[in-house]
Amino acid sequence: MTQEISERALRLLxxxxxxxxxxxxxxxxxxxxxxxxxxxxxxxxxxxxTDLEDRGIVxxxxxxxxxxxxxxxxxLFVDALLTMRQPDQAEVMRLKSQFSLxxxxxxxxxxxxxxxxxxxxxxxxxxxxxxxLTVLRQIEFLPLSGDNRVLVIxxxxxxxxxxxxxxxxxxxxxxxxxxxxxxxxxAFAGKDLHAIRSVLLSEMDAARTTMNDMMQTAVTMAxxxxxxxxxxxxxxxxxxxxxxxxxxxxxxEKLRQLFDAFSxxxxxxxxLDQCLRAETVQVFIGAESGYKAFDxxxxxxxxxxxxxxxVGVLAVVGPTxxxxxxxxxxxxxxxxxxxxxxxxxx
Amino acid sequence: MTQEISERALRLLxxxxxxxxxxxxxxxxxxxxxxxxxxxxxxxxxxxxTDLEDRGIVxxxxxxxxxxxxxxxxxLFVDALLTMRQPDQAEVMRLKSQFSLxxxxxxxxxxxxxxxxxxxxxxxxxxxxxxxLTVLRQIEFLPLSGDNRVLVIxxxxxxxxxxxxxxxxxxxxxxxxxxxxxxxxxAFAGKDLHAIRSVLLSEMDAARTTMNDMMQTAVTMAxxxxxxxxxxxxxxxxxxxxxxxxxxxxxxEKLRQLFDAFSxxxxxxxxLDQCLRAETVQVFIGAESGYKAFDxxxxxxxxxxxxxxxVGVLAVVGPTxxxxxxxxxxxxxxxxxxxxxxxxxx
DNA sequence: TCTGGCACTCTTGTGGTTAGAGTGCTAAGA
DNA sequence: TCTTAGCACTCTAACCACAAGAGTGCCAGA
Numbered sequence: 150m151t152q153e154i155s156e157r158a159l160r161l162l163x164x165x166x167x168x169x170x171x172x173x174x175x176x177x178x179x180x181x182x183x184x185x186x187x188x189x190x191x192x193x194x195x196x197x198x199t200d201l202e203d204r205g206i207v208x209x210x211x212x213x214x215x216x217x218x219x220x221x222x223x224x225l226f227v228d229a230l231l232t233m234r235q236p237d238q239a240e241v242m243r244l245k246s247q248f249s250l251x252x253x254x255x256x257x258x259x260x261x262x263x264x265x266x267x268x269x270x271x272x273x274x275x276x277x278x279x280x281x282l283t284v285l286r287q288i289e290f291l292p293l294s295g296d297n298r299v300l301v302i303x304x305x306x307x308x309x310x311x312x313x314x315x316x317x318x319x320x321x322x323x324x325x326x327x328x329x330x331x332x333x334x335x336a337f338a339g340k341d342l343h344a345i346r347s348v349l350l351s352e353m354d355a356a357r358t359t360m361n362d363m364m365q366t367a368v369t370m371a372x373x374x375x376x377x378x379x380x381x382x383x384x385x386x387x388x389x390x391x392x393x394x395x396x397x398x399x400x401x402e403k404l405r406q407l408f409d410a411f412s413x414x415x416x417x418x419x420x421l422d423q424c425l426r427a428e429t430v431q432v433f434i435g436a437e438s439g440y441k442a443f444d445x446x447x448x449x450x451x452x453x454x455x456x457x458x459x460v461g462v463l464a465v466v467g468p469t470x471x472x473x474x475x476x477x478x479x480x481x482x483x484x485x486x487x488x489x490x491x492x493x494x495x
Numbered sequence: 496m497t498q499e500i501s502e503r504a505l506r507l508l509x510x511x512x513x514x515x516x517x518x519x520x521x522x523x524x525x526x527x528x529x530x531x532x533x534x535x536x537x538x539x540x541x542x543x544x545t546d547l548e549d550r551g552i553v554x555x556x557x558x559x560x561x562x563x564x565x566x567x568x569x570x571l572f573v574d575a576l577l578t579m580r581q582p583d584q585a586e587v588m589r590l591k592s593q594f595s596l597x598x599x600x601x602x603x604x605x606x607x608x609x610x611x612x613x614x615x616x617x618x619x620x621x622x623x624x625x626x627x628l629t630v631l632r633q634i635e636f637l638p639l640s641g642d643n644r645v646l647v648i649x650x651x652x653x654x655x656x657x658x659x660x661x662x663x664x665x666x667x668x669x670x671x672x673x674x675x676x677x678x679x680x681x682a683f684a685g686k687d688l689h690a691i692r693s694v695l696l697s698e699m700d701a702a703r704t705t706m707n708d709m710m711q712t713a714v715t716m717a718x719x720x721x722x723x724x725x726x727x728x729x730x731x732x733x734x735x736x737x738x739x740x741x742x743x744x745x746x747x748e749k750l751r752q753l754f755d756a757f758s759x760x761x762x763x764x765x766x767l768d769q770c771l772r773a774e775t776v777q778v779f780i781g782a783e784s785g786y787k788a789f790d791x792x793x794x795x796x797x798x799x800x801x802x803x804x805x806v807g808v809l810a811v812v813g814p815t816x817x818x819x820x821x822x823x824x825x826x827x828x829x830x831x832x833x834x835x836x837x838x839x840x841x
Numbered sequence: 842t843c844t845g846g847c848a849c850t851c852t853t854g855t856g857g858t859t860a861g862a863g864t865g866c867t868a869a870g871a
Numbered sequence: 872t873c874t875t876a877g878c879a880c881t882c883t884a885a886c887c888a889c890a891a892g893a894g895t896g897c898c899a900g901a
Contacts, residue, residue, distance in 0.1 A: 155639055163645065175863090175866085177862070177863055179862090179863080189874080189875095190874070190875050190876080191875090192874075192875050192877090193863075193873085193874055193875070194861085195864065196865095196873095196874085198864090199864090199865080203835045209863090209864080211882055211883070212863075212865090212880085212881045212882050212883095213860080213861085213862055213863045213864060213879085213882045213883070214863070214864090214882080214883080215862085215863065215864090215880055248848080253660070286639075286640070287637075287640060289637055290647065291633075291635055291650075292658045293632075293633070293650065293654070294632070294633060298654075298657060300648070300650065302637065302646070302648060302658075304637075304639065307641070308644075308660060309662070310658040312648075312656040312658065314599070314654060314656070367794065383871075385719060387758075389758065390754045390755050390758070393747050393750065393751045393754075394751075395897090399747055401739050401747070404739065404747075404750075405740075408735065408736045408739075408754075409736050409844060412733075412735065412736070421665070466865090468893070488685050490507075500876090505886060515851080521894090523893070523894055523895085524894070524895080525893090525894080532878090535843080535844095536844050536845075537844090537894090537897095538843075538844050538845070538846090538894075539842085539843055539844070541894085541895065541896075541897095542842095542843085542896095544895090545895090545896080555851095555894090555895080556893060557850085557851055557852070558849085558850045558851050558852095559849090559850055559851045559852070559892085559893055559894045560851080560893080560894070560895090561893085561894070734891095784849070
């Protein structure tokens with residue numbers, strides 16, 4: 150029952166998936182007999198297919214159609230049967246050149262996203278670097294003329310700049326703020342924001358007793374700045390509309406769910422977040438992602454790194470019927486290129 | 496030939512548009528006879544409709560369907576026949592309360608956008624305040640440790656903060672930069688960015704001859720900051736997917752064009768830009784917008800103001816068959832509320 | 842100028858038919 | 872025991888015909 154799947158059954162599955170991905174049509178026994186190179190009659194192949202169907206690896210839309218892979222079938226294919234098609238050197242160079250050098254972080258994310266979507270003809274998604282994983286480079290305070298507000302400027306490792314306006318209990322002079330900034334820079338520059346937050350939490354108690362006024366102010370202000378409000382990192386989507394061209398998604402209802410998922414962001418972010426810890430390319434096939442909107446989609450995602458630390462994730466979203474052999478290496482290389490481009494901004 | 500349209504023809508048109516907007520079905524003569532309150536037989540009404548059809552005000556999809564308004568018909572309706580339905584006070588208050596007070600500009604734009612889409616069940620678009628129309632409040636320079644780059648922080652009237660990193664020919668000390676900032680603040684604070692740019696242009700020449708070193712530096716730097724790169728203001732879209740529910744847009748091809756237009760931004764921005772100069776609510780019906788993607792859509796747009804100066808535009812995009820009587824006042828009031836919320840941030 | 846009547850047109854939905862594709866099963870062959 | 876040929880069966884897709892329903896256009900009479 151839980152017997153091994155025979156070598157030739159796998160071979161047939163491979164041919165079937167490849168053909169289905171290419172043609173978009175259910176694959177019949179005749180075609181498999183011709184294309185698999187196995188020298189078996191269609192009848193034999195039908196027997197094997199019945200077996201694969203019993204195991205839930207392929208399915209037929211109706212009696213007189215051929216077979217198509219199920220989620221489980223794609224999974225098997227991706228895990229065991231896939232022969233990757235590395236993008237050729239020229240293509241990689243072309244991608245590389247599209248990351249315009251001087252550009253700021255936002256632009257780089259945007260480029261990566263539209264490159265992914267442009268080259269795969271599916272949707273590209275690039276999550277912004279997780280704020281709490283980036284490293285503080287510099288913090289400055291700017292008194293805003295007119296009231297008790299202070300503009301805080303946080304510069305993180307790749308010259309990403311973040312602003313926040315905080316309200317202060319009283320008015321601070323420029324030199325006071327300068328002192329505070331100096332203190333915080335000395336204490337925290339080079340640390341990642343996550344670490345800073347935990348240090349701050351433990352110092353909040355100490356502050357009242359052992360610290361001088363200035364340091365107390367510094368800690369309180371820093372707390373306001375770094376107490377990220379559950380910091381929902383954003384992401385950039387490109388080529389959403391490419392998904393409209395796929396027959397399997399052409400029901401308006403499905404598309405709507407999908408686009409809603411993109412704009413709600415929550416589920417998508419949750420999914421991408423899982424890949425942050427993953428080090429390598431991840432593939433979610435169909436319902437594997439666990440979100441209804443992505444039921445008929447596959448997501449190929451890879452983390453990208455700044456200073457050898459995975460800080461964000463980029464992905465391609467398309468129909469389950471996608472050319473995994475081409476897309477997976479492409480996502481991989483794009484992640485590396487994006488990382489390289491970000492690091493070059495040092 | 497170019498005779499006036501009779502009173503009762505207009506009355507019928509009004510009934511027709513209202514019915515069509517409500518039901519989404521072509522309107523026949525029987526229904527008009529019943530609902531118009533004119534006490535005419537269907538046959539008479541048919542005569543009148545033939546007349547309106549000759550004038551291009553209504554059309555019939557095919558012989559045995561009723562009539563639907565053409566673009567010209569909607570235009571006539573909106574310009575001359577529309578009785579506005581002001582949103583009731585409770586609804587306005589509810590909207591008002593949704594602009595969370597402390598929020599930053601981005602959030603306010605986002606709220607406005609989703610309010611528009613939520614309440615109209617169509618797509619909401621809010622253009623960000625045009626950078627060159629906002630007023631400079633404060634400018635500061637921050638030397639970035641390590642190289643010749645300088646972070647420039649520009650605070651404009653509603654505490655919108657913009658960052659830009661510029662490369663400088665040599666390294667400047669903090670006090671030098673402070674001097675430069677002081678000079679620029681004194682010279683330019685309170686002016687709008689557009690004015691600043693023109694002053695800068697004329698001073699570039701003078702700089703070489705009459706100014707001291709510091710002022711020269713200041714002007715050159717400011718030039719780098721304010722030489723906006725054709726400043727493509729952004730916008731926020733919400734509820735795109737609502738548009739999928741409308742029967743007249745349910746062809747995937749149409750939807751694709753529409754969504755592409757949203758993400759390309761160019762055409763949409765161009766359209767919104769026209770409304771910036773308009774002072775009042777603008778309605779583009781169907782092909783009037785001049786962009787193919789919006790052929791079957793209407794756009795109701797209104798500018799919003801900061802410090803009594805129109806700086807941005809918000810809009811609702813939906814099918815031509817929309818409840819203009821409800822949407823127009825709603826867009827109007829939302830623009831005013833957004834302006835108020837932005838001004839409150841002073 | 843308005844209206845009733847009537848023929849005409851066009852859409853929509855239904856049922857029936859056919860061709861094509863591909864399967865499942867059975868029985869025979871290696 | 873595995874493979875294969877043959878055949879009946881099922882399901883889809885496309886096409887046609889037909890009828891019902893809606894609404895028009897036009898004509899003749901009030």
